[in-house]
Structure formats: C-alpha cells, structure tokens
Amino acid sequence: MRDDSNPGRSESNANSNSDPDAKSDSDPEPAVNISGGTTGGGVAAEFNPASADTRAERVVDRLGERYWQKTYGGQDAFTCLVRTILSQNTSDKASQPAHDALIDRYGGSDVDLAAELGAAEQTQLAETISSAGLYNQKSEVIIGAAERVCDEFGSAAAFDAFVTDEAPGEVRETLLDVRGVGPKTADCVLLFAGGRSGVFPVDTHVHRIYRRLGIAPPDADHEDVREVLEDEVPTAKCGFGHTATIQFGREFCTARKPACLDDPEACPMADICDQVGVYPATGEVVDPAETVE
Structure with missing residues (x-):
C-alpha cells in the first residue's frame, strides 16, 4: 500500500492550502524555539551531537538543541486516526478547521465518535470537512x-485500548489494512495515540530532508526512509525527530527554496548535509x- 497516496483531485481544493511547506497559523511551535525540558513544552532529554553514534542521530540531536520537545501518546486513538486522515495531502491550516467542524457536529464527551461517524451520511460529512480538500474521498475513508x-x-x-496495549507490529498491520490508511497515518496513530517509542513517521518533509542530507538513498521511498531512521535513531528520540524535522523543513529545508541556496551557512545542518x-x-x-x- 502506498503511503497516504493521493487518490486523485476530483473535488475542489479551493478552500485548502496543499503546499506541504505551509505553516499553520495554529502551529503550536513558538516563533523563537528553545530546547525541551519541563519549561520548554515537553519532557527533559539530553541531545548531544558530539556523542551521537550515527549521522541521523546527530541531526536529531541538533534539532533537540533548537526546537521544543513534545510529549507523545495520550490522544484518543480513533480521533487521532481521523485527524491524520484529514491531514493527508493538505496543510494543518486547511485540515484543522475540518477537524474542528467534524468534532463540533459528531463529537462530544459522551459520544462514541466511531459509532457516530460509522452512521454518518457521506455527503453531510463531506460538507463538514470540505476545508481539508479531497473531502469526498476523505469522508468515505473516515466512514x-x-x-x-x-x-x-x-x-x-x-x-x-488496542492501539495502546497491543504489540506495535500488530497495531500497525491492522491500521494498514484499513482502506485509505498508509504507513505515515498508521505510524502517527502509534506515536501520538499509543505513545510508542521507536516510531518515526515519514511525511513529505521527513522523506525529502533525509534523502537530501544523504542519510537515506536518494531514490528511497517513504518506507525505506522510515527503516533507515528507525534503525539509526535511538528509540527515545524517534518521536521528537519526526516533529522537529517537520519544523526544520518548514523553517530551513523547504521543498523549493532551502536556506542553503542563499547562504551556505544559514542552515544548521550545512556541515553534515550532502x-x-x-x-x-x-x-x-x-x-x-x-x-x-
């Protein structure tokens, strides 16, 4: 199964921003980032590029010196699955309003969201999530x-409970068997809902950056990049590596105009990037x- 592949763009994306480098106005990262720790948005951890065993770990450690850490796990698994489906092929700026509208219409503290969405009328759900783009396709996948x-x-x-308690391999295999769920979506559920260590989801930023750095082969697909990173980055750093790489991709290593084009020293990875x-x-x-x- 391809990773969250684009099934086609038959629906209008007029209300969405599909630029993978676009930054959401509600992005939780601050304008000026600091390292993690209890006062920095996450749990304390040590990031020391000088002692890293691999170049991939060295990259993640440098990101750890620059960006906020996050905590992982604790999200409701089905809500996380829906949120990640909505984010496929679009930006947070477009998908977040769709998620909020979906929860407003179908969610609630005393509601089983899976039961509500399983019984939802497809055209109504599509209208509700229209800001996310590809809303007809995504509404069918969610239902x-x-x-x-x-x-x-x-x-x-x-x-x-299944996502949180069962073996990660079994959970991932089950998620991948759901129509419209690719490896990135499955891994995000494992990370953000299950809180599983050693999971490094590969989105468009991660896929681009680690091939551009020369850490993964240039023609590696998303799964190849994931295997390299999960092998070369310590398990405790994989979740942070995912979120921090996205931030690095938005700020420095963009798809069209990476910082090194204007100034070779502008990028914090300049000396270890191929x-x-x-x-x-x-x-x-x-x-x-x-x-x-």
Missing part, C-alpha cells in the same frame, strides 16, 4: 474506518530521486 472500528472492536474506547538535489551555484532544486542515473 469506512469508523465502520471497521465498530465491527472489529465494538467502540472507539476499545480501539484506543545537498542531494540542491545546487546553490545554479539555484536549481530537484527531488533527490532525479539525481539517480
């Missing part, structure tokens, strides 16, 4: 996922895969 959760687990609460597909001398930027002969 299908809700029906699957209700049929297999009985309730959203039971599904949450700049695969980035050519400062000409200003050309291509996908790393295009550099493979």
Whole structure:
C-alpha cells in the first residue's frame, strides 16, 4: 500500500492550502524555539551531537538543541486516526478547521465518535470537512474506518485500548489494512495515540530532508526512509525527530527554496548535509530521486 497516496483531485481544493511547506497559523511551535525540558513544552532529554553514534542521530540531536520537545501518546486513538486522515495531502491550516467542524457536529464527551461517524451520511460529512480538500474521498475513508472500528472492536474506547496495549507490529498491520490508511497515518496513530517509542513517521518533509542530507538513498521511498531512521535513531528520540524535522523543513529545508541556496551557512545542518538535489551555484532544486542515473 502506498503511503497516504493521493487518490486523485476530483473535488475542489479551493478552500485548502496543499503546499506541504505551509505553516499553520495554529502551529503550536513558538516563533523563537528553545530546547525541551519541563519549561520548554515537553519532557527533559539530553541531545548531544558530539556523542551521537550515527549521522541521523546527530541531526536529531541538533534539532533537540533548537526546537521544543513534545510529549507523545495520550490522544484518543480513533480521533487521532481521523485527524491524520484529514491531514493527508493538505496543510494543518486547511485540515484543522475540518477537524474542528467534524468534532463540533459528531463529537462530544459522551459520544462514541466511531459509532457516530460509522452512521454518518457521506455527503453531510463531506460538507463538514470540505476545508481539508479531497473531502469526498476523505469522508468515505473516515466512514469506512469508523465502520471497521465498530465491527472489529465494538467502540472507539476499545480501539484506543488496542492501539495502546497491543504489540506495535500488530497495531500497525491492522491500521494498514484499513482502506485509505498508509504507513505515515498508521505510524502517527502509534506515536501520538499509543505513545510508542521507536516510531518515526515519514511525511513529505521527513522523506525529502533525509534523502537530501544523504542519510537515506536518494531514490528511497517513504518506507525505506522510515527503516533507515528507525534503525539509526535511538528509540527515545524517534518521536521528537519526526516533529522537529517537520519544523526544520518548514523553517530551513523547504521543498523549493532551502536556506542553503542563499547562504551556505544559514542552515544548521550545512556541515553534515550532502545537498542531494540542491545546487546553490545554479539555484536549481530537484527531488533527490532525479539525481539517480
């Protein structure tokens, strides 16, 4: 199964921002970032690039010196699944209002969201989440996922217990068997709902950056990049590595105009980056895969 592949753009995306480098106005990261710790948005951890065992860990450790840490786990698993489906092929700025509207219409503290969405009328749900783009496709996927959760687990609460308590491999395999759920979505549920260590979800930023750095092969697919990172980054740092790499991708290593194009020293990874597909001398930027002969 392809990772959250684009099933087509038959619906209008007029109300969405599909730029993968767009930053949400509600992004929880502050304008000026500091390291983690109890006063920095997460749990205390040590990041020491000098003692890193691999180049991938060295990158994550440098990110740890720059960005806020987050805590992982604790999100309701089905709500997290829905939220991640809504985020596919669009930005947080577009998908967050869709999520809020969905919860307003179908959610509530005493409501089983899976049961409500499993019984939802598809066109009404599509209208509710229209700001996320691809709303017809996503509404069908969400309803299908809700029906699957209700049929297999009985309730959203039971599904949450499954995600939290069962073996990560079994959870991931079950999630990947749901139509419309790819590896990134499954891994985000494992990380943000299950709180599982050693999970490094690969989105468009992560896929681009670690190939551009030369840590993963230039023609690696999303799963290849994930395997490299989960092998080379300590388990306790994988979750932070995912979220911090996204922030780094928004700030420095953007898809079209990475910081090194204007100033080789502007990027905090300049000395350990292979700049695969980035050519400062000409200003050309291509996908790393295009550099493979």
